[in-house]
Amino acid sequence: MEASILQEVKGTSSNINELKGNLEKTLDELALIEAALYVAGRPLTLQELCSVLKTRSKNKTKKIVKTLMQEYANRNTALEILELKDERYVLQLKAEFTPHVRKLVKRPLLSTGPLKTLAYIALRQPVPQKRVVEVRGHHAYGHIKLLKEMGLIAVERKGRSFILKTTDYFADYFGLSHDISAMKRELKRIFEDFSKQDTPEL
Amino acid sequence: MEASILQEVKGTSSNINELKGNLEKTLDELALIEAALYVAGRPLTLQELCSVLKTRSKNKTKKIVKTLMQEYANRNTALEILELKDERYVLQLKAEFTPHVRKLVKRPLLSTGPLKTLAYIALRQPVPQKRVVEVRGHHAYGHIKLLKEMGLIAVERKGRSFILKTTDYFADYFGLSHDISAMKRELKRIFEDFSKQDTPEL
Amino acid sequence: MASAIKKPFYLRPPWNILFEFHKLERVTPWNINIAFLLTTFLEEMEKTGEIDFRASGVALDSSALIYLMKSKLLLQLEEPPPPPKPSQDFLPPPLFLPLRHELTSTTIRHLLEVLDDVIKSELSFKVQKTIPEQILPPPSEVLPQVDYYLMEIELQMERLYKSLSGMVKGSGIIQFSTLIKGMTRLEAIRTFILLLFLAQSERLSLWQDEETEEIYITIGGLDTARGEGDIQ
Numbered sequence: 001m002e003a004s005i006l007q008e009v010k011g012t013s014s015n016i017n018e019l020k021g022n023l024e025k026t027l028d029e030l031a032l033i034e035a036a037l038y039v040a041g042r043p044l045t046l047q048e049l050c051s052v053l054k055t056r057s058k059n060k061t062k063k064i065v066k067t068l069m070q071e072y073a074n075r076n077t078a079l080e081i082l083e084l085k086d087e088r089y090v091l092q093l094k095a096e097f098t099p100h101v102r103k104l105v106k107r108p109l110l111s112t113g114p115l116k117t118l119a120y121i122a123l124r125q126p127v128p129q130k131r132v133v134e135v136r137g138h139h140a141y142g143h144i145k146l147l148k149e150m151g152l153i154a155v156e157r158k159g160r161s162f163i164l165k166t167t168d169y170f171a172d173y174f175g176l177s178h179d180i181s182a183m184k185r186e187l188k189r190i191f192e193d194f195s196k197q198d199t200p201e202l
Numbered sequence: 203m204e205a206s207i208l209q210e211v212k213g214t215s216s217n218i219n220e221l222k223g224n225l226e227k228t229l230d231e232l233a234l235i236e237a238a239l240y241v242a243g244r245p246l247t248l249q250e251l252c253s254v255l256k257t258r259s260k261n262k263t264k265k266i267v268k269t270l271m272q273e274y275a276n277r278n279t280a281l282e283i284l285e286l287k288d289e290r291y292v293l294q295l296k297a298e299f300t301p302h303v304r305k306l307v308k309r310p311l312l313s314t315g316p317l318k319t320l321a322y323i324a325l326r327q328p329v330p331q332k333r334v335v336e337v338r339g340h341h342a343y344g345h346i347k348l349l350k351e352m353g354l355i356a357v358e359r360k361g362r363s364f365i366l367k368t369t370d371y372f373a374d375y376f377g378l379s380h381d382i383s384a385m386k387r388e389l390k391r392i393f394e395d396f397s398k399q400d401t402p403e404l
Numbered sequence: 405m406a407s408a409i410k411k412p413f414y415l416r417p418p419w420n421i422l423f424e425f426h427k428l429e430r431v432t433p434w435n436i437n438i439a440f441l442l443t444t445f446l447e448e449m450e451k452t453g454e455i456d457f458r459a460s461g462v463a464l465d466s467s468a469l470i471y472l473m474k475s476k477l478l479l480q481l482e483e484p485p486p487p488p489k490p491s492q493d494f495l496p497p498p499l500f501l502p503l504r505h506e507l508t509s510t511t512i513r514h515l516l517e518v519l520d521d522v523i524k525s526e527l528s529f530k531v532q533k534t535i536p537e538q539i540l541p542p543p544s545e546v547l548p549q550v551d552y553y554l555m556e557i558e559l560q561m562e563r564l565y566k567s568l569s570g571m572v573k574g575s576g577i578i579q580f581s582t583l584i585k586g587m588t589r590l591e592a593i594r595t596f597i598l599l600l601f602l603a604q605s606e607r608l609s610l611w612q613d614e615e616t617e618e619i620y621i622t623i624g625g626l627d628t629a630r631g632e633g634d635i636q
Contacts, residue, residue, distance in 0.1 A: 031280040032280065034279060034280040035296075036302075036306055038303075039304075048306065076233055091504070093504070097233070101238045101241045104238055104241055106242070115498030115500060120495060122499065123496050191497060243507075307509045318518040318521060321519040338525070340412070347451065376512045377512065397520065
């Protein structure tokens with residue numbers, strides 16, 4: 001009798017340890033995904049996240065990322081984890097916090113002028129540099145140089161003119177499709193939302 | 203009697219609203235500090251955090267940072283907030299996660315050209331800008347501008363010349379002393395060890 | 405990426421026009437906005453810290469040349485083209501980049517690796533001073549032969565304005581035919597050109613009677629010349 005109780009107790013405790021072990025493992029895995037997203041500072045593919053967890057199971061990894069996303073959404077935090085197209089995930093600052101902390105960023109950031117030029121190039125690409133300068137004014141030369149330096153656009157020579165396009169890095173940065181026509185459709189939707197938000201009277 | 207109960211209820215509800223308001227404010231302030239520490243990616247002084255909260259009260263800011271630190275400590279997360287010397291705070295990845303995610307870190311802080319200019323300034327500081335340009339060539343003007351923008355060096359005017367020094371951020375990034383002479387000694391020592399290691403045949 | 409480009413910034417568009425004068429001679433001066441070029445040139449120089457007085461000198465020379473070309477066209481009474489209409493196209497709002505923390509891969513080891521190179525180049529610098537490559541042409545190539553008259557145009561304008569003010573005693577109207585009485589044809593043309601410059605700088609107004617073809621010059625606050633021919 002005593003032996004059997006002991007047996008039972010032992011069994012239970014081993015179950016508890018197992019459970020505890022599983023829980024810890026899940027927690028560690030959540031933290032591992034968080035660590036990966038934090039250091040990368042760019043969207044990571046499910047593949048990349050699998051390799052961090054040292055697993056081949058995309059389903060398992062996806063479940064863990066979704067749990068982490070949920071956890072972030074439940075907490076009152078300045079950070080968010082977004083799911084982008086093609087099962088890519090990114091950790092970033094919620095947009096509403098940007099104006100409050102922009103000045104603390106030590107990387108050279110782009111000001112509104114170049115960002116407008118970038119938006120125009122993205123929407124009209126492939127677009128001749130001449131056209132961009134016509135529409136955006138002479139300052140666009142400086143913007144184009146800056147955007148090129150940051151790897152957001154690429155310049156191609158075609159006869160005597162320069163043709164501008166966004167890069168894959170650009171698409172990744174904004175979580176857009178790598179396919180140009182699909183990207184343009186996505187952008188148009190973003191701009192439409194933006195103008196609706198901005199000018200409710202229209 | 204009824205009136206007094208009503209009064210009391212009203213009082214309670216206004217208190218609840220007030221409490222709720224305070225709670226929301228604290229949450230927002232917590233998130234603001236989190237946002238600041240996240241985007242800075244370097245230790246921030248209490249002063250800098252005060253300016254994010256738009257308050258002059260160091261005590262208030264300190265209380266909020268401590269609450270956030272506690273919150274991070276309670277959660278199972280890959281990140282931690284540490285208090286450093288001189289009331290500076292940093293959000294960083296817990297060291298045990300580094301080996302698992304190191305391979306995701308791909309972007310260098312600087313490309314080779316500006317890095318060389320930075321190394322030269324670090325070793326010879328305080329050094330006149332003119333001397334840096336003599337040794338590193340005319341491109342150094344651009345490097346100096348970039349390094350300044352990234353907060354890695356500071357420029358001081360001295361009569362008609364500009365004197366260059368590294369900043370505390372530089373010291374923090376590379377884990378060196380904030381004291382310039384101590385830092386230079388450290389750099390020389392590490393450099394000597396490093397060159398011995400690298401060229402055993404000498 | 406920036407360090408891959410060897411040329412100084414001013415040899416790139418749009419400023420390169422100021423430094424490639426073989427091209428300068430072929431352009432239509434009306435297409436060049438000198439004020440914009442010089443302002444952005446100075447801004448960029450300040451921004452990059454590439455303070456080069458020779459470059460500034462050349463930029464100034466070239467600007468003067470462009471101005472001169474514009475003046476010459478004015479002498480030939482060529483009308484400047486109307487300002488181009490800005491192209492109409494949908495201008496999307498700026499695309500704000502999301503803020504993301506990103507760990508960088510540079511470590512103290514990288515810093516020390518390049519330090520070795522830097523120390524070597526510092527030593528070699530002490531031994532031999534590098535002779536900077538001549539990237540700018542000598543000034544004689546830049547400065548074209550200039551008509552002495554054009555160089556003194558400001559002075560001439562001042563002289564004419566003074567004499568006109570004297571004639572009308574401060575303010576008033578004077579007829580062009582009265583002004584050029586006794587002048588040779590060339591002197592009259594030069595006077596007319598000076599009047600155009602003065603009118604352009606809004607120091608006087610010119611108005612021509614369509615029937616008599618007389619030109620009226622209004623000086624000092626009288627704005628009647630802008631009216632619809634209501635000069636008495």
